[in-house]
Amino acid sequence: MPMKLLVMLGLIRLSAAADLPKPELMMDAVNTRYVLRWNYSTTANFTAQWAFSHSLSYRGVCFGVEAHCDYSAHLDYSGLFVLRVRAEAEGQMSDWAIREFCPDVDAALGTPSELVVEAGDSMVTVSFKEPMAESGEPMSSVLSQNSPEATMAFRLCFRAEDAPSQWQAKTLNTTLHTLSLPAHTRYCLKVRAFSEHFGKRSRYTPEQCTTTLGSSMLWRVLLPLLLLLVVLGGLGFLWTRRRWRQFLPSALPSSMMMDSKSHQPLLVPRENSCAVTAVVAMPTAEQAVSDGPALAPSPGPETGGCHC
Structure with a gap:
């Protein structure tokens, strides 16, 4: 060409x-x-x-x-x-x-996901899921595979809802943590991931807010009232018992008021008794002289008794 x-x-x-x-x-x-x-x-x-x-x-x-x-x-x-x-x-x-x-x-480090905050008595438990690779593997594993000294940590920030500029922060090495906080206070929390070795920081999660619990104000009112009811119930029982003890002697027959110790037990077996009468004939002086020694009478049938 x-x-x-x-x-x-x-x-x-x-x-x-x-x-x-x-x-x-x-x-x-x-x-x-x-x-x-x-x-x-x-x-x-x-x-x-x-x-x-x-x-x-x-x-x-x-x-x-x-x-x-x-x-x-x-x-x-x-x-x-x-x-x-x-x-x-x-x-x-x-x-x-x-x-x-x-x-x-x-490549940016992804934001943690599935942030969950649960309030308890004077505490808040925080849990979340760390950033994940496309394969479903945690990014902490990906970082450590490429550089053994590389680690991933998390920055947890929290504040009282009525103090928007007064953030407090904690560095975490796990995705589950419990904060001890004053009771009956509303707190807002957020978290991000970071790796100092790679110089990466994720964005913060959206804030989530919850109110710490504590002993209920209702119980503070009901508990003294409950104790008062128990005391009044005890006094009423004692008064009722005393009135019944005063009422029973005048209301029941005298036979029912006898001491129970004087009565025989109802279930004691009945015992039969029999009376034996002995008749002895004594000789007179004249008969004793004329007749000589007296002979014992021969046994005869028992009289005046019963067979036992």
Whole structure:
């Protein structure tokens, strides 16, 4: 092909490329979710690619009309990458829009989720869920895998609802904590995650408010009243008992008022008794002389008795 024709084709390509502007890139990266977005004024197809910064061997990820591309499944948390996007329309192509991206530096740390505050007697228990990776793995594990000395901690802030500028703070290493606070006071709380090693801090969660409990004001009134009722009930019982003791002697027959010790038990077995009468005949002096010694009478039937 003649050199003049090659130069002309090159000029045509440069002219066509100059007719389409480059996309304006914006990275939306939180935890391990990496979405590259761009603005474009006309309808076009877009080609999105990535490469390791040291090789620049590009690999395609997205092609289509959508003005974003999700790189999450292709990029490791620790690494330096080059991302690029160009527009294509009516046989024309824009120049590549290029962006360097390092997730462990550029990706934001996500906000803790599922914040729950529960009030108790002079205390508030706070629980929440730490930021999570796209794979469902806790971000604390992702950080420690990429740097063993890296840790994740949490900043818990709380204040009385009527003192909006008087925040107090605690640094936590767990996602569950109990605060000892004065009773019958309304408190508002919020929490964020941070990693000093990576220099990352998440946004705070929305505030949640609750009122600490304590001994009920109703019981402070009812308890003395209850004690008074118990005392009055006891006095009434004693007075009633005394009146009954005074009433019983005049109301019951005298036979029912006898000492119970004088009565035989109702269930004592009945004993039969019998009376035995003995009749002895004594001789006179004359009979004793004439008749000689007296003979004992022969046994006879018992009289005047009963068989036992």
